[in-house]
Amino acid sequence: MxxxxxxxxRLLLGRPFRSDRLGETLLxxxxxxxxxxxxxxxxxxxxxxxxLLILTLGGLAYLHxxxxxxGGVVVLLAVVVLSYRQVVQAYPSGGGSYEVxxxxxxxxxxxxxxxxxxxxxxxxxxxxxxAGVDNIVSAAPGLNPYRVVINIVFIALLTAMNLRxxxxxxxxxxxxxxxFLVGVMLMVLVGFGEVLLGNPPVAESAHYDIRPxxxxxxxxxxxxxxxxxxxxxxxxxxxxxxxxxxxPAFRKPKALNAARTMTAMGVIAIVMFSGVTVLAxxxxxxxxxxxxxxxxxxxxxxTDPQRTVIAQIAAAVFGGHNVLFYYLMVTTALILxxxxxxxxxxxxxxxxxxxxxxxxxxxxxxxxxxLAFSNGIILLAVAAGVLIYAFDGSVTRLIQLYIVGVFTSxxxxxxxxxxxxNRELATAxxxxxxxxxxxxxxxxxVGSCVTGIVxxxxxxxxxxxxxxxxVFAMPILVALMYLIHRHYTSVRAELDVDEDDEETLPSRxxxxxxxxxxxxxxRRAVQFARATHPDTITAITVNVDDxxxxxxxxxxxxxxxxxxxxxxxxxxxxITRPVVDYAKxxxxxxxxxxxxxYIPEYVVGHWxxxxxxxxxxxxxxxxxxxxxxxxxxxxxxxxHSSRDRDLSREEHRPGEVRRGIAVGRSDRQ
Numbered sequence: 154m155x156x157x158x159x160x161x162x163r164l165l166l167g168r169p170f171r172s173d174r175l176g177e178t179l180l181x182x183x184x185x186x187x188x189x190x191x192x193x194x195x196x197x198x199x200x201x202x203x204x205l206l207i208l209t210l211g212g213l214a215y216l217h218x219x220x221x222x223x224g225g226v227v228v229l230l231a232v233v234v235l236s237y238r239q240v241v242q243a244y245p246s247g248g249g250s251y252e253v254x255x256x257x258x259x260x261x262x263x264x265x266x267x268x269x270x271x272x273x274x275x276x277x278x279x280x281x282x283x284a285g286v287d288n289i290v291s292a293a294p295g296l297n298p299y300r301v302v303i304n305i306v307f308i309a310l311l312t313a314m315n316l317r318x319x320x321x322x323x324x325x326x327x328x329x330x331x332x333f334l335v336g337v338m339l340m341v342l343v344g345f346g347e348v349l350l351g352n353p354p355v356a357e358s359a360h361y362d363i364r365p366x367x368x369x370x371x372x373x374x375x376x377x378x379x380x381x382x383x384x385x386x387x388x389x390x391x392x393x394x395x396x397x398x399x400x401p402a403f404r405k406p407k408a409l410n411a412a413r414t415m416t417a418m419g420v421i422a423i424v425m426f427s428g429v430t431v432l433a434x435x436x437x438x439x440x441x442x443x444x445x446x447x448x449x450x451x452x453x454x455x456t457d458p459q460r461t462v463i464a465q466i467a468a469a470v471f472g473g474h475n476v477l478f479y480y481l482m483v484t485t486a487l488i489l490x491x492x493x494x495x496x497x498x499x500x501x502x503x504x505x506x507x508x509x510x511x512x513x514x515x516x517x518x519x520x521x522x523x524l525a526f527s528n529g530i531i532l533l534a535v536a537a538g539v540l541i542y543a544f545d546g547s548v549t550r551l552i553q554l555y556i557v558g559v560f561t562s563x564x565x566x567x568x569x570x571x572x573x574x575n576r577e578l579a580t581a582x583x584x585x586x587x588x589x590x591x592x593x594x595x596x597x598x599v600g601s602c603v604t605g606i607v608x609x610x611x612x613x614x615x616x617x618x619x620x621x622x623x624v625f626a627m628p629i630l631v632a633l634m635y636l637i638h639r640h641y642t643s644v645r646a647e648l649d650v651d652e653d654d655e656e657t658l659p660s661r662x663x664x665x666x667x668x669x670x671x672x673x674x675x676r677r678a679v680q681f682a683r684a685t686h687p688d689t690i691t692a693i694t695v696n697v698d699d700x701x702x703x704x705x706x707x708x709x710x711x712x713x714x715x716x717x718x719x720x721x722x723x724x725x726x727x728i729t730r731p732v733v734d735y736a737k738x739x740x741x742x743x744x745x746x747x748x749x750x751y752i753p754e755y756v757v758g759h760w761x762x763x764x765x766x767x768x769x770x771x772x773x774x775x776x777x778x779x780x781x782x783x784x785x786x787x788x789x790x791x792x793h794s795s796r797d798r799d800l801s802r803e804e805h806r807p808g809e810v811r812r813g814i815a816v817g818r819s820d821r822q
Contacts (some may be wrong), residue, residue: 154634168238179404182414186390187330189399190418192277192392192495193230196489197337197431199284200226201433203385203552205440209363209377216440217433218379223430224536226386228422229603233393234419236567236600238412238592243573245408249397250566251503257569261631265508266565269558270394270629272623274500276555277391278493278537282307283548285489291464305538307490312534315497329487331480334421336481337463341428344470354469359437381614387607388552389426391559392420392495394566399498429463436469438462467555493537501529506753511641512634554621558627560608567601570594587680599627610750659747659782665738666716667732667773669692670701670706674753674790679716681788682751693719693735697726729772733780740782749784750777 180188208215244252250270255263282304290297343353396415403410429686440462460468470688471477501517505526508518510625516528544550580586612620664687668675682690692714696702701719709718721731736748752773755766768786777785 161184161647163336176616180402181404182410182417184327185396185399185403185410185414186417187327187491188402188494188498189396190392190414190422191330191488191494192281192395193389193418193422194334194425195281195284195442195485195492196389196391197422197429198288198463198489198550199548199603200386200389200426201430202440203388204382205431205433205438205462207378207385209439209441211441212343213363215375215378218382219306219434220430222379222382222386225383225429226389229387229607230390230393230423230426232596232600232603233563234415236563236570237394239413239570239597240394240566240657241400241415242398242408242413243570245400245411247399248251249503250395250562251398252309253569254565255477258565258571258614262565264512264631264634265627266562267512267634268560269502269625270398270503271500271558273391273556273558273562273625274496274503275533275536275540276551276558277496278308278311278533279540279544280388280391280548280551281492281496282311282490282537282547282556283551285486285539286488286546287465287484287548288461288482291460292479292486300546301542304541305574308493308534308538308541311490311493311497312530315494315530316771329484329491332480332484333424333488336477336484337425337429339477339746340467340481341425341432344432344435344466345428347470354432354466356433356436356465357473358439358465358468361439363441364441377614380610384556384607387556387611389422389558392492392561394559394562395495395499398502402502405659411501429466432470433462436466437802438465438469440465448587456764466794468527490637496533497530500533501526504529504532507634508667510638512638514637523777550619553615554623555613557608557615557620557623557709559629560604560611563604564601564608567597567604570597571601613699617646626642638698638765643646660745661743661748662749662753663687664690664733664742664749665736665739666690666692667753668718669769671703671712671714672753674755674788677790678751678753678788679714681786682749683715685749687749688746691719692716692719693732694722695731696727697725697728699722728769729776732773734785736777736780740780744782747782747784749786751786751788753788753790756789756791758792762792762794765820 166226175234200221201219204219204226205216208219208222240249240253243591244256244283251263251267254266285307286300286303289303290300296303318572331386347354367556393415396411396418399410400407437697440459467478467481469657471481486660504513504517507513508515517526542743571594574597578587578590578594581590612624616624662685665681665683666682670677679692692709694702694705706718706720720737723731732750736750740746751775754770757763757766774787777783
């Protein structure tokens with residue numbers, strides 16, 4: 154009989170892949186685009202909204218600045234895409250910003266970038282899923298009270314899909330991503346067509362007035378408002394670096410395919426973002442942090458959610474109850490939720506690289522059944538779920554923590570690329586190579602300066618609105634990774650074999666068999682210990698109950714056991730400490746000898762039986778493992794429940810149940 158857990162795992166995740174099938178998971182460009190670029194593409198759905206949201210803090214009079222702010226975001230996006238094309242071609246092994254910075258600026262800047270990216274990936278999942286749920290609520294306002302629960306459910310679904318493997322998740326995400334692109338492009342074309350025909354779209358909120366939080370802005374205050382709007386609009390750049398991290402997942406030629414995918418992503422994102430922003434201005438779309446600030450809002454400002462900007466534009470272009478409106482809302486919600494897939498690919502891969510360099514636990518470098526980095530995927534899901542719960546699934550609150558990490562990695566990565574090209578220039582042999590390197594270095598130098606300025610702007614404008622949490626989290630992560638690396642380094646140094654050290658064999662082996670009663674399990678432990686031929690062998694029991702101890706001694710004598718039984722008194726009815734003290738005394742009397750402790754254990758067939766057996770054995774083993782010169786051997790005795798379970802699997806070869814083969818076979822019988 155196959156375990157229900159195994160059946161559920163196979164149904165949810167599919168059958169495991171052999172290691173030699175890793176090549177089959179490599180991605181063509183058409184699948185790589187939705188996997189690695191869904192985050193920057195999906196940000197079209199909320200980047201414009203964030204710009205308008207900040208500008209309306211000063212009132213409607215400042216909305217005319219939105220196109221200029223959006224233009225700055227577009228220029229920045231183009232610069233970053235061009236800069237990361239150089240990264241892809243120079244470092245095709247993956248690792249992206251972390252590898253570039255570590256190789257060129259040193260390990261500490263590399264750890265800063267790694268921490269920034271890890272934080273950003275967690276934020277990507279939280280913000281993308283929350284924004285997707287916002288659009289679902291825009292189409293179905295009755296779901297608003299269940300916002301957090303819906304967020305958590307979507308994170309769980311994304312986790313399950315990614316645990317199935319990269320290629321399958323790419324197929325799953327391709328249709329919604331391309332569906333969203335078609336929907337937005339169609340909305341932009343139809344909207345511009347209506348403008349040309351003299352019937353421009355009008356948003357449902359066009360007649361609303363805004364209750365401004367800041368009145369009469371001028372000079373520095375106005376500049377700060379514009380910079381804050383720009384920093385919020387820069388959310389359109391999140392996830393741009395994911396392609397540079399995932400180059401190894403592309404088909405050959407990897408670097409060329411990754412560079413082309415990045416170019417396509419940049420062009421599509423710029424066209425869609427520009428189109429949505431222009432339509433928002435034409436349709437006079439209004440948006441505020443709180444619906445109570447919208448003068449003329451028809452609903453209850455304390456309970457009814459405001460529609461998102463893209464939902465208002467779609468309703469103005471297509472009509473509020475048109476099939477195309479609901480199509481765009483569904484695809485927008487899907488791509489926003491699935492945009493978290495960028496993080497689900499980048500976060501585990503970066504953790505794997507960090508683990509390989511001993512900055513993260515080694516378990517994060519291990520691939521699961523489906524050749525995905527399962528531990529990293531689960532860690533990301535848990536972290537994002539905690540954020541969603543802590544911030545009530547609010548995009549407005551979550552987005553304040555966003556993009557600080559993004560621009561930290563952007564700035565340091567481009568600075569690292571400048572140093573990389575300086576080295577390359579010193580070894581360039583032809584004029585053509587030197588011209589190519591000069592061009593690439595200029596692109597990365599401009600990228601580093603521009604993103605550095607934006608990082609300062611983001612830090613200043615967002616710090617008091619929640620970004621301080623990220624600023625504090627990054628040094629903590631850096632310190633944690635440094636401590637992990639120091640631990641692994643010290644352990645490795647401790648375990649390395651020194652050629653000058655003499656390997657001394659123990660003089661003798663003293664065997665101790667722990668018994669609590671004369672049973673088949675105890676007899677097997679005694680026989681096993683004798684079969685190893687130690688120099689001395691003693692059976693010991695701890696006297697916690699006089700009646701049980703006398704019965705054991707009587708059975709011992711009656712069965713004429715070949716080894717001596719020693720009774721250790723325990724006036725306080727402890728078992729672990731008397732055994733440990735006995736082993737210590739033996740080691741103290743014979744410091745060059747080894748003490749080998751044999752512990753009989755029951756093997757059970759059901760998890761709940763473990764709660765009823767082996768608890769004393771577990772405590773003993775845990776304590777004895779800390780004693781130098783003491784070895785612990787478990788002597789298993791299979792109870793009927795474990796043998797019955799094994800018999801039900803007799804028809805399967807070893808490992809078939811774990812690999813999922815048994816599940817398929819039992820289904821056929």
